[in-house]
Amino acid sequence: MVLVAGTSLSSCDQIWSARNVPDAVKVKFVESYPTIKQVEWEQTDGLYEAEFKISGRERKALFKEDGTLVSYIEEIEEQYLPKRVVAQLQQEFNQYKVSEVHRMQEGNSTSFVIELEKGSRDIWLRYSEAGELLERSANATPTVQKQAASMLPLSPSRTSVEDLGIADSRWELPTELREVSGIALLPDGNMACVQDEEGKIFVYDLRQKMIVREIPFAGPGDYEGIALAGEDAYIVRSDGTLFEIAGFENQQPAVKVYEASFPATINIEGLAYDREQNQLLLAPKGYDPKWKGQKAIYAFSLNSKKFLPEPVISIPLEQVEPPRKGKKLKLEYDVLQPSSLEKHPTKDVLYLLDAVNNRLYTMTRDGKLNRTLNLDESQLRQAEGLTFDQDGTLYIASEGGKKGKGVILKYTKGIQ
Template identity: 40%
Template sequence: MTNFLNTSTLIAIIILHAFVGNNDQYFKKKNPVHIITTWELPDALEEVSGLSWIGDQKLAAIEDESGLIYIYDLAEKRIERIIEFGDDGDYEGVAVVGKDAYVMRSDGLLFEVLDYAATHPETKTYQSAMSHKNNIETLAVDPKNHRLLFAPKDLDPNDEDIKGIYAFDLKKHMMLPDLVAPIAMKDKAFKKFEKHKSYRTFRPSDLAVHPKTGELYILEGVNPKLIILDTTYAIKKVYELDEDDFAQPEGITFSPEGRLFISNEASGGTPNIHEVEIE
């Protein structure tokens, strides 16, 4: 009996060791989003709501109360400049294309700030098909297709069971009438997060296009998470973010080399920008 128990125990240990060894990659991926560097932001950016890389270790940032673009210097760890483009309002997304900046207001009004670094930049506006009930918090450059992308946080104007990705044509300077792609709120990838009202299952707070892969990275700030869509806009990954590190992720952007930055509103603490890596 003793020999049998010892043999059984040994076999069990060998099987367990093999299982764990063969699944190291699985266990590592339980927390695949790693913070490399953190920049604590000043009070002026307490409600930082959007980011865009502009080069030379600098980011354009906005916060959701003032018509101001903040130029933040990562190397110097300070706000280098503040650019006024509009009245106070609920501004949620920012994207820089060459010398021009674009800012999305939550009611779907897009601001084009021409030659934003000029002393007195000119501003134009374009109304999307969205309104306050849709609540737009996202904006990103899709350089390959010469357009800006955005998605509603709340109700989609076409279907409450999707979050559509919509676009602004940078060549024609017009909102495109058709959605680029739908994200199905009843997709199996969202099963764990499913809500009674499906539009609350995933509530985008910002998005960015990966400069190397063309994949679309979309944040949620309400229940911190990050989803990655492949180039066909199918859901590739869903990552839950640690709320201790990502209290309220509201901004996301990439450098041309693929460095990934995520900003967090203060949410009772200190606003910050994280540079992160994903395994």
């Protein structure tokens, strides 16, 4: 194997030629995966296999010499297995533990490769989407059929649109939070809020229905999101600049500022703490012109305290169902304009709120949108904030506009 650094052909020519990778394969790979920076290549039986990662998960793509994709395999979470496959596993292999799950695309066929373990014994199974067992082998992976395949992640199907449903509780916010732009639930049950004018964290008591504390961290500005990481709070300004308020509930919290250098068109609004990667995820309402046809999610490492140079998640916009009739799009990017981003507390699922298009999305780490839900515009005029409690209860905050009041709605059952 050989390590390939960079994705443009010009930067990779020397390494490509060292492995004798055909031009057609080079073009197809770079065209399909423009953000990939590290690839391992192997040549077997006249085919070219690329092994790489997207958002920390393994991927393999197998190409013919003419650039035709033979198969594509991606690592996925167990929860994304089809219900019929899960039923078969529970019925026939309930004493085994699921170790790994991969989705494999060959031509128009999708199958699921599952590794089970029981003590020192491993079993590999391959199921169809309908739950039919296609292949079984012990201590070895199933054979990959060498036939042409369509690119699953590059041509994702659009999700059907549902309605979010009715909230269980509703809070009308005071004047200071009329333009609430971000929320985060505190361990004591109070809600930390920011708004897009004042550089303060407003602590709102959901029981007393009042602001009980204000924590200044900066002067006036367009503040859009808040995320909590342990005892520290992070606020994002629309230009991507981050404000770290260390020990924010202390009497004199320390504030640090991390300047961003995003394009002027980016307009960051979503901010979420990713505990697994110890990083902050940043979702733009706007766009970066170099990522055509995609909405990029960026990251700030809490280990190095630096912005990562490239997006960590890329969302293909072709999978987004167009907005309701009457809404016109000026740019292709306008079909998805995140106003808030949050990670579910118990599942590896990301939630994207879109105030402009009145929608809520659920998403995997590889940018696949799983569910699309319409918001009730009469209840959520401009949904700007999103948070969860530890049990998955969902809270959504909405601005009130010039005459109305900001609100927080509570959905105890989350998304069913």
